[in-house]
Amino acid sequence: MRPETLDVGRPGPAETISGLYAGHALGLTRLALLMVGDRESAEDVVQEAFLGLHRRFGRLRDPEKALVYLRSAVLNNARTVLRRRRLPSWFAGTYAPPVWSAESEAMLGDERRAVVEALHRLPRRQREVLLLRFYADLPEEETARAMGVSRGTVKSTTHRALNALGRLLEEDR
Amino acid sequence: MNVPGGEPVNVPGREPVNVSGGEPVNEVVDRLRDAAGAVGRTVQHVPPFRPRPFRTRRSWVVPLAAAAAVTAVAAAGVMVVQGDGLRDGVVAPTAPAPTSAAGPEPGADPEYFAVTGGDGLRFYRADTGQRAGRRSPRTPEERFSLVDSARGVFYTVLTTGPCEHRFVRLTAARPGEAPLTEQLLNEPPRGTVPTSLAVSADGGTLAYGLSSCGAGVSAVPRLGVTDLATGESRIFGSPGGDEVRNVSVTADGRFVAFQRHPSGRVQVTGPSNSPVPTVIPETPAWSPTAAPVAPPTWSDPGPGTPTVVPPTPDAPPAGAPGPAVTPAPGPVVTGTPLPGATEVLERNGPTAIFEIAPDPSEIWVLDTDEAGDDLDRARRVRLGTASGVPAGVHGARIDADGRSFVAALGRIGLKADGDRLSVVPGTAEIVRFDADGGRPAVLYRDDRGGFRLVDADGSGGRLVVRRGTEFGVVDSGRYRTLRNFPGTDGLNIGW
Numbered sequence: 001m002r003p004e005t006l007d008v009g010r011p012g013p014a015e016t017i018s019g020l021y022a023g024h025a026l027g028l029t030r031l032a033l034l035m036v037g038d039r040e041s042a043e044d045v046v047q048e049a050f051l052g053l054h055r056r057f058g059r060l061r062d063p064e065k066a067l068v069y070l071r072s073a074v075l076n077n078a079r080t081v082l083r084r085r086r087l088p089s090w091f092a093g094t095y096a097p098p099v100w101s102a103e104s105e106a107m108l109g110d111e112r113r114a115v116v117e118a119l120h121r122l123p124r125r126q127r128e129v130l131l132l133r134f135y136a137d138l139p140e141e142e143t144a145r146a147m148g149v150s151r152g153t154v155k156s157t158t159h160r161a162l163n164a165l166g167r168l169l170e171e172d173r
Numbered sequence: 174m175n176v177p178g179g180e181p182v183n184v185p186g187r188e189p190v191n192v193s194g195g196e197p198v199n200e201v202v203d204r205l206r207d208a209a210g211a212v213g214r215t216v217q218h219v220p221p222f223r224p225r226p227f228r229t230r231r232s233w234v235v236p237l238a239a240a241a242a243v244t245a246v247a248a249a250g251v252m253v254v255q256g257d258g259l260r261d262g263v264v265a266p267t268a269p270a271p272t273s274a275a276g277p278e279p280g281a282d283p284e285y286f287a288v289t290g291g292d293g294l295r296f297y298r299a300d301t302g303q304r305a306g307r308r309s310p311r312t313p314e315e316r317f318s319l320v321d322s323a324r325g326v327f328y329t330v331l332t333t334g335p336c337e338h339r340f341v342r343l344t345a346a347r348p349g350e351a352p353l354t355e356q357l358l359n360e361p362p363r364g365t366v367p368t369s370l371a372v373s374a375d376g377g378t379l380a381y382g383l384s385s386c387g388a389g390v391s392a393v394p395r396l397g398v399t400d401l402a403t404g405e406s407r408i409f410g411s412p413g414g415d416e417v418r419n420v421s422v423t424a425d426g427r428f429v430a431f432q433r434h435p436s437g438r439v440q441v442t443g444p445s446n447s448p449v450p451t452v453i454p455e456t457p458a459w460s461p462t463a464a465p466v467a468p469p470t471w472s473d474p475g476p477g478t479p480t481v482v483p484p485t486p487d488a489p490p491a492g493a494p495g496p497a498v499t500p501a502p503g504p505v506v507t508g509t510p511l512p513g514a515t516e517v518l519e520r521n522g523p524t525a526i527f528e529i530a531p532d533p534s535e536i537w538v539l540d541t542d543e544a545g546d547d548l549d550r551a552r553r554v555r556l557g558t559a560s561g562v563p564a565g566v567h568g569a570r571i572d573a574d575g576r577s578f579v580a581a582l583g584r585i586g587l588k589a590d591g592d593r594l595s596v597v598p599g600t601a602e603i604v605r606f607d608a609d610g611g612r613p614a615v616l617y618r619d620d621r622g623g624f625r626l627v628d629a630d631g632s633g634g635r636l637v638v639r640r641g642t643e644f645g646v647v648d649s650g651r652y653r654t655l656r657n658f659p660g661t662d663g664l665n666i667g668w
Contacts, residue, residue, distance in 0.1 A: 162201055
């Protein structure tokens with residue numbers, strides 16, 4: 001993937017956020033989809049993240065770190081969605097089956113579905129680190145910033161997560 | 174990445190990833206990327222930024238800022254990120270979703286091929302042979318039988334019950350992906366089962382042979398042609414008893430070629446009554462160089478049309494070399510193996526050598542622009558083979574331009590040793606029969622054993638052959654293995 005080119009110049013917050021939305025909303029929505037499993041929730045997660053950026057933009061010490069903020073916000077909002085789903089359904093609302101459910105087998109195929117299902121059997125932190133490192137292609141440093149952990153934690157978590165995912169996939173064979 | 178606990182290995186395109194306990198982490202990462210990418214690509218666009226009130230002590234600020242953002246976004250138009258990741262800063266206008274008519278141009282390198290088998294429809298990368306996806310049966314009755322593709326779109330026959338079939342189109346979410354998004358198309362006529370399937374290189378025409386199935390249905394061989402743009406179908410029938418097999422179609426869908434096989438699927442002749450004249454030799458005994466290939470026996474009817482002889486179902490053309498296979502309906506000659514039948518040449522305990530009987534050396538061409546639904550108005554073409562040349566046609570098809578035919582020639586010998594199946598060495602050829610009356614051109618030849626021509630890409634330049642359990646591609650005079658499918662039977666391939 002090409003290096004990130006986030007050139008916000010000196011625009012105002014609205015222009016900056018609009019540019020970020022145009023350039024990154026799709027990718028963030030895809031990431032959120034992988035976290036929460038349904039598109040509607042994923043879009044909400046990203047919308048909330050951008051609204052949160054609006055709220056806090058003036059307080060960002062470094063506006064060029066807005067993307068870091070957005071990634072963290074998407075992770076946090078996705079965690080909130082997943083937490084709510086564990087609560088009674090009247091609170092969580094209607095739960096749509098994840099995109100890798102059996103209903104979508106024709107779209108993904110067995111093998112891919114097995115991988116995503118295994119991914120979601122991992123602990124939350126392991127799942128996040130794998131998606132940020134190997135789906136979003138973030139280096140360790142940026143992954144650490146998005147997750148709010150140290151780089152060493154990213155390293156060790158990645159190692160454990162890959163081993164765990166490999167074991168789960170092996171069990172599925 | 175330097176994760177303790179293993180040796181570094183290379184993940185293509187990025188930092189080394191360690192392995193632990195000898196486990197290939199690369200494979201895990203590759204599968205993760207592939208699966209996550211596929212899920213991610215189910216989202217092709219996002220809604221505009223839609224601010225809504227949220228609880229904040231300064232709630233009046235947010236709608237104002239959000240409205241400004243919406244204005245800016247609207248002014249910029251709807252943009253999407255190219256690529257999968259989050260770090261690609263390049264934006265591009267939204268592209269329409271691929272349709273059945275979209276996809277690579279005819280003749281472009283196929284990215285995937287599909288194989289039908291007992292466990293569903295599997296997709297493989299055409300360059301590496303790696304598995305890319307699978308559509309497995311959803312019910313015990315579901316089964317995929319035939320498959321072909323054009324411009325990256327796959328068409329297959331899905332059996333859903335006794336004598337219940339449906340054509341299905343499978344497309345990719347976007348170019349470059351394995352096609353797994355499916356759309357149900359038309360059903361073949363009631364009481365029929367597709368026996369062969371071909372789609373034109375332009376993706377506009379689906380052609381298929383039909384055989385009868387179910388009780389109380391007359392056994393009338395039929396050929397179906399469906400216009401994929403309109404969904405309209407034409408069914409051509411014949412009172413003859415031969416089945417329509419090996420259907421192929423020109424790139425524009427106008428001419429449909431097929432072969433007629435005597436009814437009956439497989440005839441196994443035991444060693445006691447088989448001729449067993451000579452054991453299939455270890456070295457080829459039917460060298461194509463021993464005698465020249467006879468020129469085609471049809472005359473050139475003019476440019477732009479298939480080169481065929483007029484219909485003479487009762488009398489083979491004068492001077493036509495090779496065994497006379499009468500295309501007109503009639504009794505099967507006793508002692509002549511049916512096309513595709515297996516003849517046991519030698520048996521010794523668990524070891525046996527078989528020979529696959531060849532197809533008829535005739536191919537029939539139907540001009541679908543002509544009115545009527547009579548299959549017998551198709552014109553017959555004899556693929557001339559003189560004695561001494563590799564005996565037998567194993568798969569023949571019309572070229573994309575309709576001006577020539579391509580066939581696999583040779584003898585297919587198989588040696589079964591217990592559960593192991595190997596190909597008996599022998600000469601195999603791919604020959605093009607051109608319209609100009611010249612000698613047929615040998616496009617490819619080797620001595621590894623006979624193979625069957627099973628498919629071609631849209632250009633007709635890449636020919637898919639099957640040799641034993643292996644599928645391969647003949648392209649520009651070279652053979653390349655696509656993938657081996659040991660221990661499987663009844664496979665059908667499409668690309």
